Amino acid sequence: MSWRRLSGMDAAFLHAETGDAPLHVMGALVLESCGRGPREDFRRIRAQIERRLPGLPILRRKLVQVPLGLARPVWVDDPTFDLDAHLRRAALPAPGGNAELFEAIARMAEVPLHRDRPLWEFWVVEGLEGGRFALVAKIHHAAVDGIGGAQLMCALLDVDRNAHPSPTAESEPEPEAAPSSATLLADAALSLGAQPLRSAWQVLRTTGMGARLALASLSKRKSPLPSAPRTQLNGRVTSRRAVALGSVPLADVKRVKNAYAATVNHVVLAACAGALRRYLGRHGAIPRQPLVAAVPMALSERPADGLGNSLSALLVRLPVHLADPIERLRAAREASRDAMRTHELIGNQINEWADLLSPTLVAGAVAVYTRLGLAEHMPPVVNLVMSNVPGPGTPLYCAGARVTALHPIGPIYDGCALNLTVMSYDGSLGIGAIGCPDAVPGVEEIPLAFEASVDELLQIVAAASPSIAAAS
Amino acid sequence: MSWRRLSGMDAAFLHAETGDAPLHVMGALVLESCGRGPREDFRRIRAQIERRLPGLPILRRKLVQVPLGLARPVWVDDPTFDLDAHLRRAALPAPGGNAELFEAIARMAEVPLHRDRPLWEFWVVEGLEGGRFALVAKIHHAAVDGIGGAQLMCALLDVDRNAHPSPTAESEPEPEAAPSSATLLADAALSLGAQPLRSAWQVLRTTGMGARLALASLSKRKSPLPSAPRTQLNGRVTSRRAVALGSVPLADVKRVKNAYAATVNHVVLAACAGALRRYLGRHGAIPRQPLVAAVPMALSERPADGLGNSLSALLVRLPVHLADPIERLRAAREASRDAMRTHELIGNQINEWADLLSPTLVAGAVAVYTRLGLAEHMPPVVNLVMSNVPGPGTPLYCAGARVTALHPIGPIYDGCALNLTVMSYDGSLGIGAIGCPDAVPGVEEIPLAFEASVDELLQIVAAASPSIAAAS
Numbered sequence: 001m002s003w004r005r006l007s008g009m010d011a012a013f014l015h016a017e018t019g020d021a022p023l024h025v026m027g028a029l030v031l032e033s034c035g036r037g038p039r040e041d042f043r044r045i046r047a048q049i050e051r052r053l054p055g056l057p058i059l060r061r062k063l064v065q066v067p068l069g070l071a072r073p074v075w076v077d078d079p080t081f082d083l084d085a086h087l088r089r090a091a092l093p094a095p096g097g098n099a100e101l102f103e104a105i106a107r108m109a110e111v112p113l114h115r116d117r118p119l120w121e122f123w124v125v126e127g128l129e130g131g132r133f134a135l136v137a138k139i140h141h142a143a144v145d146g147i148g149g150a151q152l153m154c155a156l157l158d159v160d161r162n163a164h165p166s167p168t169a170e171s172e173p174e175p176e177a178a179p180s181s182a183t184l185l186a187d188a189a190l191s192l193g194a195q196p197l198r199s200a201w202q203v204l205r206t207t208g209m210g211a212r213l214a215l216a217s218l219s220k221r222k223s224p225l226p227s228a229p230r231t232q233l234n235g236r237v238t239s240r241r242a243v244a245l246g247s248v249p250l251a252d253v254k255r256v257k258n259a260y261a262a263t264v265n266h267v268v269l270a271a272c273a274g275a276l277r278r279y280l281g282r283h284g285a286i287p288r289q290p291l292v293a294a295v296p297m298a299l300s301e302r303p304a305d306g307l308g309n310s311l312s313a314l315l316v317r318l319p320v321h322l323a324d325p326i327e328r329l330r331a332a333r334e335a336s337r338d339a340m341r342t343h344e345l346i347g348n349q350i351n352e353w354a355d356l357l358s359p360t361l362v363a364g365a366v367a368v369y370t371r372l373g374l375a376e377h378m379p380p381v382v383n384l385v386m387s388n389v390p391g392p393g394t395p396l397y398c399a400g401a402r403v404t405a406l407h408p409i410g411p412i413y414d415g416c417a418l419n420l421t422v423m424s425y426d427g428s429l430g431i432g433a434i435g436c437p438d439a440v441p442g443v444e445e446i447p448l449a450f451e452a453s454v455d456e457l458l459q460i461v462a463a464a465s466p467s468i469a470a471a472s
Numbered sequence: 473m474s475w476r477r478l479s480g481m482d483a484a485f486l487h488a489e490t491g492d493a494p495l496h497v498m499g500a501l502v503l504e505s506c507g508r509g510p511r512e513d514f515r516r517i518r519a520q521i522e523r524r525l526p527g528l529p530i531l532r533r534k535l536v537q538v539p540l541g542l543a544r545p546v547w548v549d550d551p552t553f554d555l556d557a558h559l560r561r562a563a564l565p566a567p568g569g570n571a572e573l574f575e576a577i578a579r580m581a582e583v584p585l586h587r588d589r590p591l592w593e594f595w596v597v598e599g600l601e602g603g604r605f606a607l608v609a610k611i612h613h614a615a616v617d618g619i620g621g622a623q624l625m626c627a628l629l630d631v632d633r634n635a636h637p638s639p640t641a642e643s644e645p646e647p648e649a650a651p652s653s654a655t656l657l658a659d660a661a662l663s664l665g666a667q668p669l670r671s672a673w674q675v676l677r678t679t680g681m682g683a684r685l686a687l688a689s690l691s692k693r694k695s696p697l698p699s700a701p702r703t704q705l706n707g708r709v710t711s712r713r714a715v716a717l718g719s720v721p722l723a724d725v726k727r728v729k730n731a732y733a734a735t736v737n738h739v740v741l742a743a744c745a746g747a748l749r750r751y752l753g754r755h756g757a758i759p760r761q762p763l764v765a766a767v768p769m770a771l772s773e774r775p776a777d778g779l780g781n782s783l784s785a786l787l788v789r790l791p792v793h794l795a796d797p798i799e800r801l802r803a804a805r806e807a808s809r810d811a812m813r814t815h816e817l818i819g820n821q822i823n824e825w826a827d828l829l830s831p832t833l834v835a836g837a838v839a840v841y842t843r844l845g846l847a848e849h850m851p852p853v854v855n856l857v858m859s860n861v862p863g864p865g866t867p868l869y870c871a872g873a874r875v876t877a878l879h880p881i882g883p884i885y886d887g888c889a890l891n892l893t894v895m896s897y898d899g900s901l902g903i904g905a906i907g908c909p910d911a912v913p914g915v916e917e918i919p920l921a922f923e924a925s926v927d928e929l930l931q932i933v934a935a936a937s938p939s940i941a942a943a944s
Contacts, residue, residue, distance in 0.1 A: 019491050020588050038566045080910070085712055088579065089572075091563035093598055094510045100561075107560065111583050114711035116492050126565055127599075239586035240557055438552070 003064070003076045006142060010308045011072040013141035014063070016413075020239035022112035023141045024119075025149045026409035028105055028245060028432065031401040033131035041133060042089055042124050044399035049122070050083055052156050058143060058307050059086070059152075062118045075143075075307060078118055085117055090136075092127035101128060102243050102444065105136055109241040109409065109434060119143050135398060141411055145309040146389040147298050150408070150423065152306060157396040157403065226317045227379075228292035232284045234380040235439035237414045242437040245407040246447025247430045248454045256454070259461045260326070262333050267457065268388050268422050268429070269293075269318065269332035270325070274453030275420075275446055276384075277320040277328075283442060290317035290335065293386040294416075297343070314339040315382060325456050385410060387421040395426045407432040420446065475536070475548045478614060482780045483544040485613035486535070488885075492711035494584035495613045496591075497621045498881035500577055500717060500904065503873040505603035513605060514561055514596050516871035521594070522555055524628050530615060530779050531558070531624075534590045547615075547779060550590055557589055562608075564599035573600060574715050574916065577608055581713040581881065581906060591615050607870060613883055617781040618861040619770050622880070622895065624778065629868040629875065698789045699851075700764035704756045706852040707911035709886045714909040717879040718919025719902045720926045728926070731933045732798070734805050739929065740860050740894050740901070741765075741790065741804035742797070746925030747892075748856075749792040749800075751918055762789035762807065765858040766888075769815070786811040787854060797928050852887055859893040867898045879904040892918065 006014065017023040034041065053059055061075040092100040104125060113119045119140035126133045139149055228234075253267045260266075272293075280286045292315055299310040316339040319331035387410055396403045403425075409432040410419040417439035422431050431450050435443040478486065489495040506513065525531055533547040564572040576597060585591045591612035598605045611621055700706075725739045732738075744765075752758045764787055771782040788811040791803035859882055868875045875897075881904040882891040889911035894903050903922050907915040 019584060020586050042565075089565040089575070091565045091599055093514075093561040093563045103561070110586070112491060114492050114582070116710050127563055238588050 003074045004305075004307065005074045006063075006072045007308050008072070009311065010142045013309070014073065017112060019112060021237060021412075021414060022110070023411045024109075024113055024138050025141055025144060025146055025411065026105070026109060026139075026432075026434075027137045027149060027153055028101075028407045028409060029135040029137075029153070029398070029403045030128065030405040031133050031135060031398060032404050033133070034401050035131070038089075038091075038124075038126035038133065041126070041399065041401065045124055045135070046083070046087055048158075048399045049087060049156060053083070056152065056155060057305055058148075059118055059120060061143075061307070063115060063142075081118065086120055087122045087124070090123045090125045092125060094127075096127040096129045098245070099444075101125070101134060102245065105245075105409065106241045106243040106434075108136055108138060109243055110239060113138065113140050132404070133401075135403075141309070143307060145298075145311045146296060146387050146408060146410065146421065146423075147302070147310070148306050148308070150389050150391050153406070154392055154396065157398050159392075159394060159396060161397045161400055161402065163397065226290070226292045226315055228381060228383045229287040229289050230379060231280065231287055231291065231383055233291075233383050233418045233435075233440060234415050235417060237412060237417050237436040238438040240437050241412075242435055242440075242443040243409060244433045244444040244447045245405075245409075245430065246433075246451050247405055247407070247428045248451050250424055250427050250429050252454055252458045253429055256329070256457045256461050259465065260329055260333070262329060263336075264424075264429075265388055266329065266333040266336055267454070269316065269336060269386075270329040270457065271450050271453040272386055272420055272422075273318045273320050273322075273328045273332060274325060274456065275449035276318065277323075278449040278452070279442070279446055280320060282445070283440075286320060288321050290319050290321055290331070291383040292316070292381075293318045293384055294382040295339070296385070296387050312343065314343050316386070318383070318386070325453070326460060329457065380415060382416060384416060384418045384420065385412070387419070389421065389423045391423040391425040391430075393424070393426065406430050409434050412436060418443070418446075420450075475546045476777075476779065477546045478535075478544045479780050480544070481783065482614045485781070486545065489584060491584060493709060493884075493886060494582070495883045496581075496585055496610050497613055497616060497618055497883065498577070498581060498611075498904075498906075499609045499621060499625055500573075500879045500881060501607040501609075501625070501870070501875045502600065502877040503605050503607060503870060504876050505605070506873050507603070510561075510563075510596075510598035510605065513598070513871065513873065517596055517607070518555070518559055520630075520871045521559060521628060525555070528624065528627060529777055530620075531590055531592060533615075533779070535587060535614075553590065558592055559594045559596070562595045562597045564597060566599075568599040568601045570717070571916075573597070573606060574717065577717075577881065578713045578715040578906075580608055580610060581715055582711060585610065585612050604876070605873075607875075613781070615779060617770075617783045618768060618859050618880060618882065618893065618895075619774070619782070620778050620780070622861050622863050625878070626864055626868065629870050631864075631866060631868060633869045633872055633874065635869065698762070698764045698787055700853060700855045701759040701761050702851060703752065703759055703763065703855055705763075705855050705890045705907075705912060706887050707889060709884060709889050709908040710910040712909050713884075714907055714912075714915040715881060716905045716916040716919045717877075717881075717902065718905075718923050719877055719879070719900045720923050722896055722899050722901055724926055724930045725901055728801070728929045728933050731937065732801055732805070734801060735808075736896075736901075737860055738801065738805040738808055739926070741788065741808060741858075742801040742929065743922050743925040744858055744892055744894075745790045745792050745794075745800045745804060746797060746928065747918055747921035748790065749795075750921040750924070751914070752792060754917070755912075755914060758792060760793055762791050762793055762803070763855040764788070764853075765790045765856055766854040767811070768857070768859050784815065786815050788858070790855070790858070797925070797932060801929065854888060856888060856890045856892065857882060857884070859891070861893065861895045863895040863897040863902075865896070865898065878902050881906050884908060890915070890918075892922075 013023045057077070060077055060081050062078040063073045064076050065073050090104065092104055108123060113121065119142065121138045123136040124133060125136055128134055137149070137153065139152070144152060253264055256262070257264055257267045276291060277286055295314045295316045296311045297314050299312060302310045317335040319328045319335065322328045322331055387408070389408055391406060405428070406423060406425040407430040408421040408423040410421040412419050412434060418433070418435040420431060420433050422429055431447050433443050433446040437443060485495045529549070532549055532553050534550040535545045536548050537545050562576065564576055580595060585593065591614065593610045595608040596605060597608055600606055609621070609625065611624070616624060725736055728734070729736055729739045748763060749758055767786045767788045768783045769786050771784060774782045789807040791800045791807065794800045794803055859880070861880055863878060877900070878895060878897040879902040880893040880895040882893040884891050884906060890905070890907040892903060892905050894901055903919050905915050905918040909915060
């Protein structure tokens with residue numbers, strides 16, 4: 001098929017985007033110098049990406065709106081695709097340290113992707129201290145989720161420093177013809193015809209879910225859906241963004257998890273809770289109840305072309321109200337299990353509802369929410385988005401240069417002004433924090449506090465070892 | 473008054489803007505090194521701009537939409553104004569030559585200004601060859617026209633290398649309170665009430681103008697409103713921009729103008745015609761009739777606060793069809809006088825119509841024009857926008873660093889994919905060309921061709937001097 005309709009969730013990311021609130025996912029890679037100079041680095045990286053393009057349809061497809069907006073847009077091959085409109089050079093101001101890198105990424109994060117070409121940009125950023133350079137990637141959330149973005153990065157990079165271009169990928173396929181307006185209208189009519197039936201089915205299913213939730217709630221005497229406290233993370237979001245990155249050794253995280261019969265994910269949740277407790281203590285007040293984090297969860301089935309979102313979401317209680325690091329870890333472990341149980345009750349409602357929403361409804365709801373400043377007047381549903389994306393376990397290379405660090409950066413929303421995303425890479429866990437500095441000042445403190453939280457847990461494990469493992 | 477409504481033309485620049493077609497005016501200044509290093513340069517420039525802010529309300533005002541979109545938006549003091557959201561550092565990739573500078577400016581030109589804060593950005597760009605740096609300014613066309621932008625730059629800079637901060641400007645005024653929704657609604661109701669009367673008057677005036685034009689046309693046996701040929705300058709505009717800058721000595725231009733009883737403006741028109749003839753010959757075909765350039769013309773009255781557009785527009789025939797440089801100069805001189813005579817007949821219709829257009833109508837018309845690709849199907853009204861802005865005649869300084877060159881950069885529109893703007897500064901004429909590379913490839917050739925055109929005229933004057941002056 002030469003074109004493909006966006007899913008309801010893909011389209012929601014498109015229609016909820018405004019000029020002042022972009023919805024893309026980003027990644028920042030730091031690469032070591034090969035001593036070839038920035039122009040030669042760029043030339044080789046460009047050549048590598050050009051060779052990989054034929055195998056990555058996601059990078060060559062752009063959006064086409066259906067006439068009259070009758071149905072969700074479709075992806076089609078861009079017949080005028082030009083790599084130079086997507087791959088750009090940039091440089092950091094002196095001295096090229098973390099502050100300058102974070103600033104440059106924040107400026108890129110503030111700008112929505114142009115809709116008239118494939119929805120991605122890569123920047124080769126030179127001028128990092130020590131002759132290093134960075135690769136910053138930006139892809140629309142309608143095109144990929146976090147896992148899709150990570151898979152894409154892996155497909156563009158090499159597992160071997162001296163990788164040779166694969167000869168099969170050399171020939172560029174002819175772009176497939178875009179569908180005519182008539183074809184798109186006919187298809188839209190078919191999908192609209194099926195809508196009432198699907199709506200009725202969805203209402204029935206959701207009613208059933210309500211009954212199951214009510215039963216579960218009665219039996220456990222607490223609501224399975226957590227309620228979020230009001231915090232400074234949930235104010236109005238302006239068009240400004242601040243970005244900060246950090247990382248911890250994966251071995252440290254594993255040592256903590258082994259000592260407390262936990263998972264890497266539990267330790268990440270606990271360290272995020274510790275970091276946010278520290279941050280909220282400095283900037284306002286620590287709430288007396290857990291924060292609620294929306295944690296995207298990958299669906300087991302993913303489309304072969306890697307396009308679009310295959311996500312559900314867990315609502316996880318983040319125990320920022322607990323002062324003791326080990327209590328936070330135990331609470332995070334329990335909260336994670338609670339969230340999974342609730343998700344089993346609810347099922348994948350989020351995608352099924354999203355499929356029924358019309359583009360106009362999503363865009364209208366976002367416009368009303370933002371214009372009326374509802375973020376300041378309504379209680380938050382979640383306090384922040386927190387994501388943990390599995391990444392490659394071995395080093396990657398780009399045009400012979402080793403990737404020394406890899407950090408994911410997610411999107412934020414009006415009323416939900418902070419996103420923390422964690423990704424494993426080659427023996428470390430990279431964290432990317434992005435926030436609106438008008439709502440969440442001092443975003444740069446959060447990755448440092450995350451690193452300190454992991455270290456704090458590690459110190460406790462080291463001091464008590466081996467007695468703790470048995471006591472837990 | 474603590475707020476001020478946009479004029480019809482100001483608002484048209486706002487409502488005609490889309491995420492893929494920004495409508496700002498830009499300026500690029502090149503400054504010599506003071507050997508202080510980029511961080512110290514930035515610190516001093518920031519301090520200078522901060523000191524000047526109190527005297528420049530235009531930089532502290534943001535837009536407020538009237539509830540329900542009943543009338544045009546208003547400017548109000550931004551109570552949360554933060555200079556650091558507007559003044560940014562950037563750097564050029566190696567080797568920091570013209571190609572890298574033009575690329576960096578093009579990237580800035582592609583991004584619309586954020587609507588939730590005052591509509592301007594300045595970038596201090598380091599890494600130019602020879603230790604020089606650039607200052608790139610971007611201001612929304614709803615806030616200033618070319619002359620307003622030039623006046624603003626002068627107000628921010630010094631005429632003296634060792635200028636000391638003026639003590640009167642040190643104290644920052646309290647921002648004035650923004651009007652309430654009720655106030656804005658009441659004012660909108662008043663302005664809507666007056667609308668039908670004003671519409672009727674405008675129709676009467678325009679009918680009168682039509683009669684005068686028809687009479688003038690009969691008496692001269694040619695239409696006073698020129699018709700534009702189809703050219704490659706008038707295709708669909710994508711979100712991509714290319715920028716190129718150049719300059720010529722003002723003394724050269726004056727020598728040519730004196731030899732042919734012309735004005736600087738006539739020589740600029742002739743040199744642009746020569747440059748475009750050369751460009752069109754290389755990229756397609758030279759039309760057999762003149763191009764039509766829309767040339768903004770300053771109104772004599774300008775508001776004291778420098779906010780908004782005080783512009784009318786001339787339609788000038790640009791003699792690209794003539795092979796001889798001197799014939800082009802004579803034709804440009806005549807075309808300029810024709811355009812002035814027609815403008816006297818028509819009067820300042822453009823502003824009076826703009827005042828009557830509703831925001832929804834402008835945005836709707838632009839959306840329809842762009843979506844249906846009308847640029848490809850309708851004959852162009854004008855082939856390009858060409859502007860000649862008077863600038864300062866003596867050198868300017870910023871935080872002690874001398875401005876060695878100053879180039880203006882205007883906006884482009886769907887169906888009108890090239891803008892050439894010229895500005896005088898300290899004994900030279902700077903030219904800025906901006907175009908959509910998908911419609912107008914090779915924009916970088918145009919300033920070079922402009923320089924060559926002026927040189928060609930100068931050579932002819934030098935060879936024939938002093939006999940030409942008498943013959944003309």
